Amino acid sequence: MADKTNVPQGADAAGDATAAEGAAAPEPQGTKGAKKAKEPMSVSRRSLLIGVGSTAALLGLGAMRYAGHTPLNRPPGGQDEAHLVSACIRCERCYEACPRRVIVPAKIEDGLLGMRSPMLDFEAEYCDFCQEENGGVPKCVEACPTEALVLPAGASATSTIIGRAVIDTSTCLAYRDTGCRECYDACPYEAIQLTDVSINPHPYVVEDKCNGCGACEFSCVSMKAGSLATTGATRRAIIVQPVGTY
């Protein structure tokens, strides 16, 4: 069943296959032994094969847990990565619920384990904790039926840390004295301050105030500016790093 997906973990899956046999076999073998005389072997053997094969495949797939995945920015309430991965059934309700469409299903390239689990794509939008649309109560958390996304009572935008913004000074336009201050203007929490080193101020992130909403990354124009093609940047100059990666 999951043969394809097992490929990267071939060795693991094979190891698990034997474990699976031990785990899944007792039941079918018990019944087989008891009714051997009565029924055609083929049916029991087929059931056994299907059971053992599928269990092995599913255990191999389960072992993906150890393969992990790239750290991702999660919607509010999804910062306990282990809990999110455990509880999320990939129903995409949060994806649908987000009024700003900042939630996207994670790609397989970020790791099989996280595939289709919710992540925030700050290049598309940023998360305002549903301030505008739902009075500051995250709709994604409301919609999640499994409590994969869950916030403590009384959680607010400032108390919920999704991640933290960092500026790559080698690609930031402001650091090239272009006078850009898009992120500074965008940040709703005054987490970006400007230095007055020159006539063209440089932005920097006040870590205590940043909650990782992504407004800065969303507004950053560094990738749009053609002159940046020379730096070989693949991401915007300011990005939000997921909780646990800093």
Added chain:
Amino acid sequence: MAAETKKVAQDLSAKLRTQKLRTAIAAIVFVVMAAGLILGVSTGTMSGFGWESISALCPLGAVATMLATKTMVPRAVISLVIMALLILVVGRAFCAWLCPSMLITRIQEFLRTPKKRRELAAETHDKMVDIAKYEITQAKESAGVKANGLSAKALGATYAAGAGDSAATVAAAATSASPANPINAASAASASAAVATASLSAQDKKALSGCGAGSCTAGCASCASAKQPHKKLDSRHYVLGGALLSTAIFGFPVFCLVCPVGLTFATVLVVWRLFAAGDMTIAVILVPALLIIELVFLRKWCTRFCPLSALMNLVSRFSKTFVPVIDDTKCLETSQGVPCSRCAQVCESDINIRHIAYGERTLADCSRCRNCADVCPTHAISFLVFAGAKAKSGARDGIPAPEAQPATVMLDEDALEVPSA
């Protein structure tokens, strides 16, 4: 032979009225949910559907998420209770009326060449009719044994019933240019030889069991051994066990990653994101590929693999409502001894509703697809709101000895076939 089987195949698929309705309902629901996914309307997918903060979870997802996090999730528990009640009332109806896998199966059927369709239909037709013939022979034998010595008249009646059928079939074959089933005609022809002696000769048995017509090469023993063991747990339950075991060990809903229902929606999502957001990912190929592997290459996914089906089965086995029940006084086989078994040929859940012992699954897995009721030429199958006792008698292995019927009834049956030919 090819022309004949073609007729049978066409007859049956053309009669599946409810199947068209079901397919339409499932398609509409799927399109609405897929549109919700694309437009960001909160309809959910079938893994967790609902509106805003109200949602019903897939029962397997509910179990898996709680097992993985080892916590009670109120909405998951409520969903489980609601689902259990629904399944208790309508069994595995989800499978026939909503599951997107069903739509994929429809597409797969649609893509088959007419030749392949004919072959498959002929194969199931021959198999089911052989079983019916074998069972009729058995029933007559046991009826004969019972009647023997008790009442010569009753004995005569039983044999006359067999002879009557044969004569009727011969008559039908003579009047109709293309009889429903060449085997019927052939066996009837040889069976008619037995009419004169009115005794249950070896030849009669052979003819009735279809072996004489050459459709059965393995002999009667193959029919007797075609009975399926019906255990409390089958291969699907082992898959379910494996899925839950892996979930418990590794602490995440493992099966959700490869669930065909989820993968169908994932396909919509990856394809949509490919076009809308330019999100190129190998999942665009991998997700549909996995779906095809599961539903096409793993033969009989729904009957043999699907852990959702296994989970539903745990509850649906207690369902006594809306279960198909055969009215034995109308059924061609029980009332006239005609090996019809059309119901068994079309069942989407691999149930032989006429001869439960021969189906891979029992009525516990009935998906209320109504295929059997739709193809029954005498409308003998109905879905009673409550079918406690009757469901049991319908599920019984043996059939009552056929009663003598006027030959015209048999002709009617054939007349039913002619217009659609």
